[in-house]
Amino acid sequence: EAEVAQSPRYKITEKSQAVAFWCDPISGHATLYWYRQILGQGPELLVQFQDESVVDDSQLPKDRFSAERLKGVDSTLKIQPAELGDSAMYLCASNPGGADGELFFGEGSRLTVL
Amino acid sequence: AQSVSQHNHHVILSEAASLELGCNYSYGGTVNLFWYVQYPGQHLQLLLKYFSGDPLVKGIKGFEAEFIKSKFSFNLRKPSVQWSDTAEYFCAVNAHLGGNKLVFGAGTILRVKS
Structure with a gap:
């Protein structure tokens, strides 16, 4: 069964450092999402790509977060500098591009900022 | 603001008990749930x-859900x-007017005692 791949699974960093997460969606999935899940809350959308274009980044803190999907396949989410409040699970999901909204999630990257 | 509400954050049940988890959303128009x-x-995986x-x-796994449009x-x-x-x-909602993205509720943690 095809899966969404994410790395690293766990990342511990000190505040003010840079951190990056990588996601490889299911092959052929045109739409890619990055969600952030803070402990005790549901996932919140950070950014949505359609192929290589950003569709929605309205909730992305652009002063410190950036995301790219240069060739419309895999994607990188970067945080620089990391802050204590960024500690969370970062989830990547993909969708074939249809309008039904069913997402396929990766296992996530858990970030701890000290 | 558009939102998804889940009524209970923690539920504890004994095996063989019946389960009902509430979910309400605030979108009008066509939604996928x-x-x-x-x-x-x-x-995360689709139920x-x-x-x-x-x-x-x-x-x-024997789960079912009922959509009641009048009660959202x-x-x-x-x-x-x-x-x-x-x-x-x-619980998650894709409101078509929201750009084909899932908005999640805060989640309900279910613990079943054996």
């Missing part, structure tokens, strides 16, 4: 979905829970 489950240590037609939908609700049910149903359950 989902329940996702996250078992301990695993990624069931509603797009159109019969408002009573059946998912995996999509409650999850299972007649008899098992210890293996211990997990966190998320």
Whole structure:
């Protein structure tokens, strides 16, 4: 069964450092999402790509977060500098591009900022 | 603001008890509705979905959900829970006017006592 791949699974960093997460969606999935899940809350959308274009980044803190999907396949989410409040699970999901909204999630990257 | 509300954050049940988890959303118009489950240590996975037609939908592992449009609700049910149903359950809505993205509720942690 095809899966969404994410790395690293766990990342511990000190505040003010840079951190990056990588996601490889299911092959052929045109739409890619990055969600952030803070402990005790549901996932919140950070950014949505359609192929290589950003569709929605309205909730992305652009002063410190950036995301790219240069060739419309895999994607990188970067945080620089990391802050204590960024500690969370970062989830990547993909969708074939249809309008039904069913997402396929990766296992996530858990970030701890000290 | 558009939102998804899950009524209970923690639920504890004994095996064989019946389960109902509430979910309400605030969108008008056409919506697609989902329940996702996250078992301990695993990624989010789809439990069931509603797009159109019969408002009573059946998912995996004996779960079902009923869409009541007049109440903006999509409650999850299972007649008899098992210890293996211990997990966190998320209701999610794709409001077509919202750009084909899922908005999640805060989640309900279900613990089933054996």
